[in-house]
Amino acid sequence: MLKSVIIEDEEVSRNILTNYLTKYCPEVSNEGEASNINDGKKLISNIKPDIVFLDIEMPFGNGFDLLDQLDTIDFEVVFITAYSHYAIKAINLSASYYILKPIDIDELINAVQKIVKNKQEEESFSSTKILAENIKSISDKNKKIVLPQLDGFKVAQIGNIIRVEASDNYSIVYLNDGKKYVLSKTLKYFDELLSELGFLRSHKSHLINLDHIVQYKKGKMGQVIMSDESLALVSSSAKKELMKYFT
Amino acid sequence: MIIRTTYILLIFLLSNSVGFSQSYANKKSSNNIFKSKSKTKKKAPLSTQEKINYARTIFNDSTSKAIEIIEDVLYESVNRKNKLDEASCYETLGLFNAKLNNHDIAIYNYEKALDIFQKKKKTGKLINNWKAISKSAQAIKRNTLIIKYETLIFDYYANRKSIEKSCQSKLTIGNAYLASNLSESEKAFNYVIQQSSSEDLKIKAQIGLGKVAQKRKQFKKAESLFQSANGTAEKNENDPLANESFNELSNLYQEQNIQTNNIQVQQQAYDYNYNRGNSSSAVQYSSQIANSYIEQNRTQEAMEVLENSTELVEQTNDFEIKKEFYKTLNTLYEKQGNKEKAEEIKTEYSAVLDSIKKEKEEKLLALQSKNELLSNAQNRVLILEKDRELNEKEILLLRKEQDIQLGVIQTQRMITWSLAIGFFIILILSFFIYKNNREKQISNQLLVLKSLRNQMNPHFIFNSLNSVNSFIAQQDERSANKYLSEFSKLMREVLEYSQEDFIPLAKEIEILELYLNLEHYRFKNEFEFSFNIDKSINLDDYQIPPMLLQPFIENAIWHGLRYKKGKGKLSVNFTQEKDHVAILIEDDGIGREKSKAFKTMNQKKMKSTGIKNIESRLEIIKNVFKKTLAISIEDANKTTKEGTKVLVKLH
Numbered sequence: 001m002l003k004s005v006i007i008e009d010e011e012v013s014r015n016i017l018t019n020y021l022t023k024y025c026p027e028v029s030n031e032g033e034a035s036n037i038n039d040g041k042k043l044i045s046n047i048k049p050d051i052v053f054l055d056i057e058m059p060f061g062n063g064f065d066l067l068d069q070l071d072t073i074d075f076e077v078v079f080i081t082a083y084s085h086y087a088i089k090a091i092n093l094s095a096s097y098y099i100l101k102p103i104d105i106d107e108l109i110n111a112v113q114k115i116v117k118n119k120q121e122e123e124s125f126s127s128t129k130i131l132a133e134n135i136k137s138i139s140d141k142n143k144k145i146v147l148p149q150l151d152g153f154k155v156a157q158i159g160n161i162i163r164v165e166a167s168d169n170y171s172i173v174y175l176n177d178g179k180k181y182v183l184s185k186t187l188k189y190f191d192e193l194l195s196e197l198g199f200l201r202s203h204k205s206h207l208i209n210l211d212h213i214v215q216y217k218k219g220k221m222g223q224v225i226m227s228d229e230s231l232a233l234v235s236s237s238a239k240k241e242l243m244k245y246f247t
Numbered sequence: 248m249i250i251r252t253t254y255i256l257l258i259f260l261l262s263n264s265v266g267f268s269q270s271y272a273n274k275k276s277s278n279n280i281f282k283s284k285s286k287t288k289k290k291a292p293l294s295t296q297e298k299i300n301y302a303r304t305i306f307n308d309s310t311s312k313a314i315e316i317i318e319d320v321l322y323e324s325v326n327r328k329n330k331l332d333e334a335s336c337y338e339t340l341g342l343f344n345a346k347l348n349n350h351d352i353a354i355y356n357y358e359k360a361l362d363i364f365q366k367k368k369k370t371g372k373l374i375n376n377w378k379a380i381s382k383s384a385q386a387i388k389r390n391t392l393i394i395k396y397e398t399l400i401f402d403y404y405a406n407r408k409s410i411e412k413s414c415q416s417k418l419t420i421g422n423a424y425l426a427s428n429l430s431e432s433e434k435a436f437n438y439v440i441q442q443s444s445s446e447d448l449k450i451k452a453q454i455g456l457g458k459v460a461q462k463r464k465q466f467k468k469a470e471s472l473f474q475s476a477n478g479t480a481e482k483n484e485n486d487p488l489a490n491e492s493f494n495e496l497s498n499l500y501q502e503q504n505i506q507t508n509n510i511q512v513q514q515q516a517y518d519y520n521y522n523r524g525n526s527s528s529a530v531q532y533s534s535q536i537a538n539s540y541i542e543q544n545r546t547q548e549a550m551e552v553l554e555n556s557t558e559l560v561e562q563t564n565d566f567e568i569k570k571e572f573y574k575t576l577n578t579l580y581e582k583q584g585n586k587e588k589a590e591e592i593k594t595e596y597s598a599v600l601d602s603i604k605k606e607k608e609e610k611l612l613a614l615q616s617k618n619e620l621l622s623n624a625q626n627r628v629l630i631l632e633k634d635r636e637l638n639e640k641e642i643l644l645l646r647k648e649q650d651i652q653l654g655v656i657q658t659q660r661m662i663t664w665s666l667a668i669g670f671f672i673i674l675i676l677s678f679f680i681y682k683n684n685r686e687k688q689i690s691n692q693l694l695v696l697k698s699l700r701n702q703m704n705p706h707f708i709f710n711s712l713n714s715v716n717s718f719i720a721q722q723d724e725r726s727a728n729k730y731l732s733e734f735s736k737l738m739r740e741v742l743e744y745s746q747e748d749f750i751p752l753a754k755e756i757e758i759l760e761l762y763l764n765l766e767h768y769r770f771k772n773e774f775e776f777s778f779n780i781d782k783s784i785n786l787d788d789y790q791i792p793p794m795l796l797q798p799f800i801e802n803a804i805w806h807g808l809r810y811k812k813g814k815g816k817l818s819v820n821f822t823q824e825k826d827h828v829a830i831l832i833e834d835d836g837i838g839r840e841k842s843k844a845f846k847t848m849n850q851k852k853m854k855s856t857g858i859k860n861i862e863s864r865l866e867i868i869k870n871v872f873k874k875t876l877a878i879s880i881e882d883a884n885k886t887t888k889e890g891t892k893v894l895v896k897l898h
Contacts, residue, residue, distance in 0.1 A: 082709035101713040
């Protein structure tokens with residue numbers, strides 16, 4: 001039985017979640033509720049829950065503020081949000097769980113079961129921890145990205161990613177330690193996550209870390225040589241963007 | 248830029264129009280010159296033609312008066328530019344000169360008249376002038392002139408089938424050609440003989456032909472022609488022609504030095520005239536016969552002839568003939584040595600000579616005085632003509648000047664017009680460019696406006712839908728249904744009206760009420776609200792951009808009331824003011840300052856652009872629709888800085 005708390009400012013929303021959890025998630029018990037993060041922090045230290053259902057938008061500090069303010073995180077967060085593009089990007093970076101309002105019961109069950117499964121396998125990896133780290137880190141380069149693998153996760157620092165290349169519906173992430181990881185995500189997915197963190201979509205099938213560019217070769221199709229001596233293509237439309245970055 | 252070009256163009260146009268008025272003034276003054284020249288007009292009580300005719304009738308008796316009249320008329324017609332009257336004056340002057348034997352001047356005047364008549368195509372007037380010129384030319388034996396004008400006269404009559412008159416002129420042509428072109432002359436005479444039915448003309452033509460033959464030394468032919476002419480003339484009792492032919496015959500014989508024949512002819516002539524009772528002619532011939540005898544020293548016969556004529560001499564009044572007779576008689580007596588008789592005749596001779604002199608002098612005197620008058624007039628006419636020539640030159644010059652000025656004016660006008668047209672085109676173009684720009688601007692702004700149009704905050708939408716979930720979870724069918732219906736109603740209104748630039752105020756109020764109800768359901772514990780609409784407001788009269796007020800209410804709840812401990816209050820009031828509707832949205836939340844202070848870094852990343860959007864929207868609406876909406880936001884309680892008051896003035 002996993003302990004859970006709900007931190008959510010809307011009473012109606014809390015009621016719904018409580019209702020669904022009792023009905024559809026027997027492996028989770030609802031141990032308490034809070035309507036803001038201050039109450040939430042107290043609740044967490046009191047209950048020491050396994051799961052926190054956390055609303056992002058709240059008065060007196062949002063869900064990220066809560067994670068920011070906690071020193072230790074030994075629970076998994078399931079974010080509950082109505083609509084927040086910015087928040088979802090951050091969540092995706094650390095592969096944390098989130099449920100969109102209006103709450104889809106299947107999504108709720110799915111998220112809970114995944115957490116239960118991870119707990120059972122006693123994985124030391126916590127996406128919530130990474131998310132909290134990311135929130136706390138001032139530099140974008142030090143932020144981490146979780147790369148889910150068939151057999152688990154690979155956590156990489158964003159600064160260590162040299163480039164990402166598309167290959168059909170998969171993406172290959174090249175790291176500066178010479179390793180590459182194939183992920184079942186589209187390049188667009190990575191583009192959205194990383195474009196504001198120093199990456200450029202230089203080509204239809206190339207997303208490059210601008211910090212890792214070593215050389216630029218002019219030509220019909222521009223080319224950049226990256227720090228691992230690999231080549232990435234630069235389309236004419238991206239050339240301008242690239243030049244802007246270097247001047 | 249456009250304004251500057253306009254300015255320059257305007258200056259240009261103005262300076263040009265000044266130049267134009269100046270040249271116009273010049274033109275006016277030059278017109279005045281013309282007017283002053285033609286101001287010496289006089290009014291004619293009699294018509295000019297009547298005056299001319301009158302002058303012609305009185306010429307013989309009162310020459311000076313006649314000349315004066317013609318002169319006056321001439322001046323008048325010149326000034327009035329009446330060419331036909333002018334021509335008539337010249338014609339009359341010609342006539343006067345011809346009468347006074349100034350044939351050269353007469354011809355000069357006639358030709359002037361003729362020139363005008365020809366230019367004015369007055370064919371009727373031409374024939375008389377031709378005849379007059381020919382007559383004067385005959386008088387001074389100007390053969391080329393005679394031939395020229397008689398040919399014209401001949402053609403004129405030939406065309407009109409007036410045979411006798413045409414033959415008459417042909418005869419004159421023939422005589423004129425005698426001096427220069429015998430064959431032409433012969434042709435002319437033959438023509439007369441063939442065409443004419445007049446005996447007289449035929450006789451004259453015969454005489455002419457005789458002269459041609461004589462000049463060609465065809466004496467026999469000439470003799471027979473003269474004789475034939477003589478015969479016919481005698482038969483017709485045409486004395487002048489008979490005498491002429493006698494004379495020609497006599498000349499012919501003299502040329503051949505056939506004295507017998509000569510005397511015989513002269514005798515015949517004498518006999519003929521004697522019988523016809525032409526004493527003068529008879530005396531003339533007797534003198535001739537006597538002279539012929541004297542040349543042959545046949546004084547006796549000469550004496551006989553002369554003595555036979557003494558009685559006739561008394562009868563004749565012709566002093567010339569008398570003189571000739573006495574002269575011959577005198578010569579004869581002196582030859583015979585009869586000094587007494589010779590002396591006697593000499594006194595007689597000198598008496599006749601005296602009378603001739605007297606007669607001649609009288610005639611001469613009369614002519615002289617008339618001539619003087621006429622030549623003076625003629626001189627004045629000449630001066631007038633010169634004057635006129637000068638005038639015409641002056642006028643021509645002025646015309647040229649005027650033409651040049653007109654040209655200048657025209658080019659100026661052209662420039663002015665083209666400038667004006669250019670200016671106009673620029674104006675139109677700039678107007679279109681401006682309009683186009685403005686339209687572009689407006690459409691751009693409309694686009695921006697569209698993008699700024701407030702859409703429902705997605706948070707609200709999904710949170711509201713989530714609320715429905717709660718009813719479902721509670722199995723509260725009625726509530727779920729009611730909530731969902733209201734939500735749908737709100738969405739429908741928003742979707743329907745969010746595309747409009749303005750919606751009726753009533754609609755906006757409806758949307759606000761729906762929104763407030765739904766939000767209140769979610770935050771029942773946070774706030775109470777009141778919604779008051781002044782009944783005096785005619786809601787149909789006011790238009791408002793859609794979803795303009797909603798963000799203020801949303802802000803009041805989310806940033807004001809939700810942070811407040813305990814229940815807050817939100818009031819929305821619509822009140823009718825003098826010239827506008829005042830919309831007051833007031834809350835007693837924590838106030839803007841505190842709300843800002845509460846926001847964490849992470850919260851600030853969630854951008855709230857509601858109010859900024861409204862400001863941009865209002866700016867564009869002001870630009871495009873010229874509609875101003877005054878919005879003021881302030882703290883409700885100024886000392887504690889709590890609560891927020893939003894006042895919107897809708898005009």
